[in-house]
Amino acid sequence: MLYFDHSATTPIHPDVQSLINELNQDIYGNPSSVHTAGRKAKYVVETARKQIANTINCDPKEIIFTGGGSESNNLVLWNMIYSDRKHVITSSIEHPAILTVLQQLEHLSITHTVVPVNNYGCVNPEDIDSAIKDDTGLITIMMANNEVGTVEPLQDIAKVAKKHDILFHSDGVQVLGKLPIDVQKLGVDMMSFSAHKFYGPKGVGALYIKEGIAMKPLIVGGSQEKSLRAGTENVGGIAGLGFAAELVTKNLRDVSHNLTALEIQFKTKFNEQNPNIIYNGFEDNHLPGLINLTISGIASDLLLIHLDNEDIAVSSGSACSAGTISPSPVLKAMGINDKQNLETIRISAGRDNTSLEVDQLVETMTRAIATIRRNAR
Amino acid sequence: MSEKIVVGLSGGVDSSVAALLLQEQGYDVECIFMKNWEDDDNEICSSADDYNDALDVCEILGLPLHSVNFSNEYWDKVFAYFLAEYKVGRTPNPDVLCNREIKFKAFLDYALQLGVSKIATGHYANVKETTSGFQLLKGIDRSKDQSYFLYMLSKIPLSKSTFPIGKLKKQEVRKLAKKAGLPIAEKKDSTGICFIGERNFRQFIERYLPEQPGDIISNEGKKVGTHNGLMYYTIGQRKGLGIGGGHGKSNLPWYVIEKIMDKNILIVCQGNDHPLLYSNIITASQLHWISGTAPDEGKQLAAKIRYRQKDKICRIEPVNGDSAIIYFDEPVFAAAPGQSVVLYDDEICLGGGIIEPYVN
Numbered sequence: 001m002l003y004f005d006h007s008a009t010t011p012i013h014p015d016v017q018s019l020i021n022e023l024n025q026d027i028y029g030n031p032s033s034v035h036t037a038g039r040k041a042k043y044v045v046e047t048a049r050k051q052i053a054n055t056i057n058c059d060p061k062e063i064i065f066t067g068g069g070s071e072s073n074n075l076v077l078w079n080m081i082y083s084d085r086k087h088v089i090t091s092s093i094e095h096p097a098i099l100t101v102l103q104q105l106e107h108l109s110i111t112h113t114v115v116p117v118n119n120y121g122c123v124n125p126e127d128i129d130s131a132i133k134d135d136t137g138l139i140t141i142m143m144a145n146n147e148v149g150t151v152e153p154l155q156d157i158a159k160v161a162k163k164h165d166i167l168f169h170s171d172g173v174q175v176l177g178k179l180p181i182d183v184q185k186l187g188v189d190m191m192s193f194s195a196h197k198f199y200g201p202k203g204v205g206a207l208y209i210k211e212g213i214a215m216k217p218l219i220v221g222g223s224q225e226k227s228l229r230a231g232t233e234n235v236g237g238i239a240g241l242g243f244a245a246e247l248v249t250k251n252l253r254d255v256s257h258n259l260t261a262l263e264i265q266f267k268t269k270f271n272e273q274n275p276n277i278i279y280n281g282f283e284d285n286h287l288p289g290l291i292n293l294t295i296s297g298i299a300s301d302l303l304l305i306h307l308d309n310e311d312i313a314v315s316s317g318s319a320c321s322a323g324t325i326s327p328s329p330v331l332k333a334m335g336i337n338d339k340q341n342l343e344t345i346r347i348s349a350g351r352d353n354t355s356l357e358v359d360q361l362v363e364t365m366t367r368a369i370a371t372i373r374r375n376a377r
Numbered sequence: 378m379s380e381k382i383v384v385g386l387s388g389g390v391d392s393s394v395a396a397l398l399l400q401e402q403g404y405d406v407e408c409i410f411m412k413n414w415e416d417d418d419n420e421i422c423s424s425a426d427d428y429n430d431a432l433d434v435c436e437i438l439g440l441p442l443h444s445v446n447f448s449n450e451y452w453d454k455v456f457a458y459f460l461a462e463y464k465v466g467r468t469p470n471p472d473v474l475c476n477r478e479i480k481f482k483a484f485l486d487y488a489l490q491l492g493v494s495k496i497a498t499g500h501y502a503n504v505k506e507t508t509s510g511f512q513l514l515k516g517i518d519r520s521k522d523q524s525y526f527l528y529m530l531s532k533i534p535l536s537k538s539t540f541p542i543g544k545l546k547k548q549e550v551r552k553l554a555k556k557a558g559l560p561i562a563e564k565k566d567s568t569g570i571c572f573i574g575e576r577n578f579r580q581f582i583e584r585y586l587p588e589q590p591g592d593i594i595s596n597e598g599k600k601v602g603t604h605n606g607l608m609y610y611t612i613g614q615r616k617g618l619g620i621g622g623g624h625g626k627s628n629l630p631w632y633v634i635e636k637i638m639d640k641n642i643l644i645v646c647q648g649n650d651h652p653l654l655y656s657n658i659i660t661a662s663q664l665h666w667i668s669g670t671a672p673d674e675g676k677q678l679a680a681k682i683r684y685r686q687k688d689k690i691c692r693i694e695p696v697n698g699d700s701a702i703i704y705f706d707e708p709v710f711a712a713a714p715g716q717s718v719v720l721y722d723d724e725i726c727l728g729g730g731i732i733e734p735y736v737n
Contacts, residue, residue: 301445301446302487306491308443324444324446325444326415371490375489375491375492376486376490
């Protein structure tokens with residue numbers, strides 16, 4: 001299997017998996033218990049908190065663990081129901097775990113403004129500035145987009161937020177493990193993460209909440225996670241998240257370089273054999289290894305089947321629960337028409353991909369495209 | 378390497394067994410799940426449950442499964458026509474169009490681009506290659522025969538299609554599914570129009586064509602009730618007329634016999650043996666012949682004016698171009714304009730056309 005869909009999810013790092021297996025066997029205590037078994041479990045959770053805090057340069061006290069990136073986003077947004085200022089500013093290329101939540105919140109009189117992006121998928125901080133109203137309480141802009149990889153100007157947006165004394169949240173799910181993250185430098189107040197995007201387990205995430213920001217839980221009950229997330233901790237998963245974050249940051253520079261090299265190799269070789277390919281996103285500042293390309297006249301779902309039959313995994317558009325593909329709202333927001341939208345695929349490389357695999361990908365894609373063109377009526 | 382074939386898999390028992398049979402025959406089977414309808418009231422895919430069933434089947438049989446979305450094509454080529462017909466008071470049959478435009482066109486083209494030469498579906502029908510080209514035959518299980526829905530196909534799509542369960546009875550299909558351990562072996566047959574599913578038809582159509590109440594008048598000229606809009610009724614319809622007791626001479630049920638569109642009036646009669654419900658003659662338009670040529674004039678044929686109806690002996694007389702008058706030996710019940718009349722020579726489905734209002 002050639003796996004080129006790391007933006008969807010990553011294979012768990014074998015060392016992380018072994019740690020989880022071990023912990024689930026040996027450290028079965030409840031972190032809330034005061035006996036030795038409980039203490040040991042508590043220690044595991046707190047170690048993980050330090051690991052992720054180190055990764056993003058914050059205090060461990062500023063991290064809470066959740067059930068994933070979507071939950072982290074939800075926790076931030078649903079807190080708007082307790083805010084005095086009930087208007088949110090977001091962008092047109094956010095993940096559904098932001099945009100759909102905001103639609104839901106409209107029913108509770110929480111309004112929002114969606115600022116546009118340019119053809120590269122970039123938010124303009126000035127647009128955010130002019131969208132601010134008297135009752136704006138939150139700005140939420142992703143750090144990098146999951147489909148096209150464009151990195152957003154968070155620092156400039158943070159300045160706008162600070163100027164108006166508005167909380168600034170960012171969905172950082174796609175970035176951890178691909179680019180360095182320093183929440184101090186970025187100037188964000190809150191940031192969401194998901195373990196399975198950086199070679200950790202599925203079903204566990206984290207939320208950075210800058211000290212001093214008062215929040216209420218989404219899942220209410222016991223006092224776990226400073227009463228912000230009730231329920232006995234997913235000890236193994238949390239440990240996996242922490243360890244995965246540590247591992248992925250250790251050689252982040254090398255991994256990024258390697259991903260960029262694979263990306264350049266793909267583009268060079270693929271262009272040689274396939275003229276007129278359009279690459280979407282922001283060439284100058286994007287996630288390394290993420291390639292979003294439009295191949296004119298080739299329906300992406302058809303190409304995906306060809307590749308799947310050759311045991312190659314890439315992705316396209318937004319998949320629905322029946323496995324079919326609809327035009328991507330992100331590409332639409334970037335001004336790409338529906339026809340091109342459905343001729344677009346995403347290739348996202350990861351730490352295990354090799355140069356040889358990229359050659360195979362180019363060769364197989366070129367062959368599949370030829371077959372499709374030959375049989376088109 | 379064995380020959381590759383693409384099966385349109387719906388998650389139901391018929392298409393699942395079609396895939397199973399082809400796999401047993403040694404084909405390299407690839408399954409494709411078609412999504413032809415986007416629910417506009419929410420973002421949730423209503424077909425998700427069926428897809429999960431299809432996934433179950435493929436995992437058990439060890440077959441690859443992919444999905445394709447033809448909802449744009451379906452909307453443009455099938456649903457737009459469906460609505461336009463309803464709007465003018467006719468009763469269209471979207472399934473015959475879906476087969477011509479989607480399953481045996483968009484889907485077939487798609488499969489060909491995957492590099493296969495043939496597709497298979499779970500229809501109860503058969504294809505026979507003869508010296509004069511490909512013929513469409515009825516399914517062996519006459520109570521399930523679906524050739525009625527396939528009459529709009531031509532020789533070329535037929536030559537690239539196979540119906541693996543056409544020689545089986547429904548019971549046998551279910552038995553095979555059970556034997557193979559497929560959890561959908563006892564799944565209920567889908568009923569009604571595919572995109573409406575189990576929903577209430579009136580509520581569905583109301584979203585597109587708002588209510589337009591008017592009078593219900595008996596064939597003797599008396600007002601007997603109020604209707605909600607002519608598009609909600611079909612010629613021959615008995616249920617849902619809402620005509621209470623105290624009307625009419627007998628206690629017999631009421632039936633729709635005519636819709637007068639420009640006056641927004643629904644005409645009804647009493648009793649299912651009322652002569653106004655029957656006719657020996659119907660006219661048909663848009664005649665399509667699978668072989669490409671019409672049968673000899675005056676030849677004794679058989680016709681169905683609705684799915685699963687018994688064949689009725691008839692003769693056809695071409696009028697002009699693609700229209701004809703069809704004479705039946707015995708009167709037929711409630712021929713509804715917009716529905717299809719499908720013509721047979723014994724077990725061969727010759728083609729058919731769209732029923733038009735008959736003017737004496």
